[in-house]
Amino acid sequence: MSGQAGLFDVDDRLKRLSDLGDQLEAFAAAVDFEVFRPELDRVLAYSDGAKGGRPPFDPVMMFKLLVIQTANTLSDERTEYLINDRLSFMRFLGIGLSDRVPDARTIWLFREKLTRAGALFERFDATLRASGYIAMSGQIVDASLVAAPRQRNTQAEKDDIKAGRVPQEWKRKPAKLRHKDRDASWTVKFTKAKRREDGTAPAVDLAIPAFGYRNHISIDRRFGLIRKWLATDAAAHEGRRLRDGLLDESNTAASVWADTAYRSAANEAFMASRGFVSRVHRKKRPNRPMSPALRRANNAKSRIRSRIEHVFAEQKDRMDLFIRTIGLPRAATKIGLANLVYNVKRLVFLRRAASA
Numbered sequence: 001m002s003g004q005a006g007l008f009d010v011d012d013r014l015k016r017l018s019d020l021g022d023q024l025e026a027f028a029a030a031v032d033f034e035v036f037r038p039e040l041d042r043v044l045a046y047s048d049g050a051k052g053g054r055p056p057f058d059p060v061m062m063f064k065l066l067v068i069q070t071a072n073t074l075s076d077e078r079t080e081y082l083i084n085d086r087l088s089f090m091r092f093l094g095i096g097l098s099d100r101v102p103d104a105r106t107i108w109l110f111r112e113k114l115t116r117a118g119a120l121f122e123r124f125d126a127t128l129r130a131s132g133y134i135a136m137s138g139q140i141v142d143a144s145l146v147a148a149p150r151q152r153n154t155q156a157e158k159d160d161i162k163a164g165r166v167p168q169e170w171k172r173k174p175a176k177l178r179h180k181d182r183d184a185s186w187t188v189k190f191t192k193a194k195r196r197e198d199g200t201a202p203a204v205d206l207a208i209p210a211f212g213y214r215n216h217i218s219i220d221r222r223f224g225l226i227r228k229w230l231a232t233d234a235a236a237h238e239g240r241r242l243r244d245g246l247l248d249e250s251n252t253a254a255s256v257w258a259d260t261a262y263r264s265a266a267n268e269a270f271m272a273s274r275g276f277v278s279r280v281h282r283k284k285r286p287n288r289p290m291s292p293a294l295r296r297a298n299n300a301k302s303r304i305r306s307r308i309e310h311v312f313a314e315q316k317d318r319m320d321l322f323i324r325t326i327g328l329p330r331a332a333t334k335i336g337l338a339n340l341v342y343n344v345k346r347l348v349f350l351r352r353a354a355s356a
Contacts, residue, residue: 010087010097017088024068024092026348033060035127039119044110057102061093062110063120065102067344068092070337073320076104115329121229121340128225128347135220135227135248138255138279140305141262143238144312146335148184148212148323183328185235186211210234212323215315215335216241218248219308225346226311226339227251231332238262243270255279257305279304314342 018025040059069079083089083101160167161182170177189208216230227248230241239262254277263280271278281298284290315321321338323331
């Protein structure tokens with residue numbers, strides 16, 4: 001049996017993790033997380049310790065903990081366990097084997113307070129711009145559904161929720177009410193039906209019901225970084241969100257790419273009044289085939305607009321974005337963290353590509 005591990009054994013193991021490509025080490029090298037401290041201190045408003053008691057955990061360390069949790073799709077309990085277990089997590093957080101580790105309850109409470117920290121994403125975006133990653137070459141807008149646990153409600157309960165009322169049975173059972181998400185909503189996602197084996201297409205497209213929220217984002221064409229975002233329930237029409245602060249007016253180019261969901265007279269007038277140039281897909285006329293000229297124009301726009309799909313693929317496939325919290329404010333915190341972590345990953349990629 002080997003003896004007790006020494007200091008140099010831990011250093012050797014950390015060096016081995018670096019050689020294997022520690023993602024969190026790349027995060028720490030690309031981002032100075034101290035830029036978030038002023039906003040975190042403002043929101044948390046920790047006491048000065050004059051009354052005694054155990055000192056709170058460092059807010060920047062706790063925020064980096066949420067970055068780990070978001071990048072790896074971890075529950076609070078699993079996060080607590082893996083911080084105690086993994087040397088790479090400890091190194092990223094700046095804690096040692098003998099240091100105190102936040103428990104699941106502390107992680108939950110910290111994230112709850114972050115629902116009031118709306119400037120964290122903007123602060124990081126300002127850091128990106130100061131580092132030379134200025135939004136340029138136009139922007140691409142789109143939205144993606146973010147699933148949440150489906151609610152098993154009766155028709156009467158659904159009617160009450162749509163009317164903005166709390167069902168009477170839920171009022172009598174506060175524990176049940178706490179587990180009911182009244183902000184998430186159902187929507188139907190239409191997708192093109194696949195052709196049959198004989199080459200014919202079904203008469204109707206596929207309608208897939210979905211429950212949860214929407215992540216509305218705008219990325220710059222040059223770097224592919226998320227510049228603006230908005231979280232809503234799933235039923236919110238994505239095209240109408242274009243006028244809700246989703247466009248980045250600081251982009252160096254005026255072009256805006258989006259799919260046909262954003263094509264409306266109101267959106268076109270809104271963009272024109274603010275100096276944007278619409279590159280939004282055009283719809284074909286009802287009951288008529290699409291003209292060759294319109295098809296070529298839309299295909300040219302799709303080659304640019306499709307870049308935003310890489311953002312959603314990263315969040316859904318690799319980050320496994322899923323809302324397990326209750327209510328829109330908590331869901332917005334979760335979606336905002338996912339957008340911020342995506343930008344961190346993208347920044348690491350951009351810097352590696354530049355150095356290569």
